Amino acid sequence: GHPPQEQATAKPGVPGVKRIIAVASGKGGVGKSTTTTNLALGLQANGLKVGVLDADIYGPSIPRLFQVSGRPEPVSGRVLKPLEGYGIKVMSMGFMVEEDTPMIWRGPMVISALTQMLREVAWGELDVLVVDMPPGTGDAQLTMAQQVPLAGAVIVSTPQDLALIDARKGLNMFRRVDVPVLGIVENMSYFICPGCGGRHDIFGHGGARKEAEKLGVPFLGEVPLDIAIRENSDNGTPIVVSAPDSQHAQIYRDIASKV
Numbered sequence: 001g002h003p004p005q006e007q008a009t010a011k012p013g014v015p016g017v018k019r020i021i022a023v024a025s026g027k028g029g030v031g032k033s034t035t036t037t038n039l040a041l042g043l044q045a046n047g048l049k050v051g052v053l054d055a056d057i058y059g060p061s062i063p064r065l066f067q068v069s070g071r072p073e074p075v076s077g078r079v080l081k082p083l084e085g086y087g088i089k090v091m092s093m094g095f096m097v098e099e100d101t102p103m104i105w106r107g108p109m110v111i112s113a114l115t116q117m118l119r120e121v122a123w124g125e126l127d128v129l130v131v132d133m134p135p136g137t138g139d140a141q142l143t144m145a146q147q148v149p150l151a152g153a154v155i156v157s158t159p160q161d162l163a164l165i166d167a168r169k170g171l172n173m174f175r176r177v178d179v180p181v182l183g184i185v186e187n188m189s190y191f192i193c194p195g196c197g198g199r200h201d202i203f204g205h206g207g208a209r210k211e212a213e214k215l216g217v218p219f220l221g222e223v224p225l226d227i228a229i230r231e232n233s234d235n236g237t238p239i240v241v242s243a244p245d246s247q248h249a250q251i252y253r254d255i256a257s258k259v
C-alpha cells in the first residue's frame with residue numbers, strides 16, 4: 001500500500017514574512033550553504049527584502065559566509081534582533097554557541113531551537129526568508145520541514161549519481177509534508193580550466209537537469225565548480241556581492257528569479 005502520509009497540520013506563518021523557502025540537500029558538502037547565501041543575495045539584487053535562517057545547527061556556516069558574528073540582543077522580552085550582513089537579516093545557531101562547541105542535541109532541542117529562531121526573532125517585513133536546512137533526509141529534517149510554514153523547497157545537488165539519489169530522497173521528503181519543490185540546482189556542474197579555457201565536466205554534467213525532467217520539477221540552473229566561488233565563500237564575500245558583474249553572479253540572480 002501507500003506509505004503513511006504525514007498529517008498536514010496548519011502551521012502558523014511568521015508575521016511580516018511573506019514567503020519561507022528552504023534550501024536542502026541529501027548530503028553534506030554539495031554546496032547547500034553557498035547556494036543559500038548567493039540565492040539570498042540574488043533575491044535581494046532582484047529587489048526583494050530577504051532574511052536568512054541558518055537551520056543547519058550542526059554545522060552552521062552562514063555566519064562565516066555573511067561575515068557576521070556576535071550575539072543577537074533582545075529587543076523585547078525573549079525576542080532577539082537578528083544580525084545583518086550585506087543588508088540581509090541573519091539568524092544562526094552559530095551566534096548562540098561558541099564556535100568549537102559540539103552540537104550534540106537531541107531532536108526535541110533541535111526543534112525548540114529552530115522554533116525560537118523562527119518565532120522569537122524580530123524578522124520585520126520580509127519578502128522571503130531563506131532557510132539553510134541541515135543536510136540529509138532523516139527524521140530531524142522531516143520534522144523541521146513540518147515545523148516551518150514553507151512556501152517551497154530548493155534542492156541542491158552535484159551531478160553525480162549518488163548525490164542525485166540523495167536529492168531524490170529530499171524531494172520525496174518534501175512531498176510527504178506537502179511542500180512544493182521549487183526546483184533543483186546543479187552545483188559544481190562543470191569546470192572551466194583557467195589555464196586552457198577548456199570545459200571539464202568533473203562530476204559528469206547535466207545529471208540534475210535530467211533528473212528534474214524525470215521527476216517533473218523545475219530545473220533552476222547550473223553553477224560551475226570555480227575557485228572564485230569557494231574563495232569568496234570562505235572570505236565571507238559571496239560572489240553575488242563581491243563580483244556582481246561576473247557570470248557567476250548572473251547565474252545566481254537567474255536562479256533567484258525562478259524561485
Ligand code: ADP
Nearest residue numbers: 028029030031032033034224225226229230233
Ligand atoms: P554544504 O552546505 O552542502 O555542506 P558548502 O556550501 O559549505 O556545502 O560547500 C562546501 C565547500 O565547497 C565549501 O568550501 C564551498 O566554498 C565549496 N563550494 C561550494 N560550491 C562551490 C562551487 N560551485 N565552486 C567551488 N567551490 C564550491
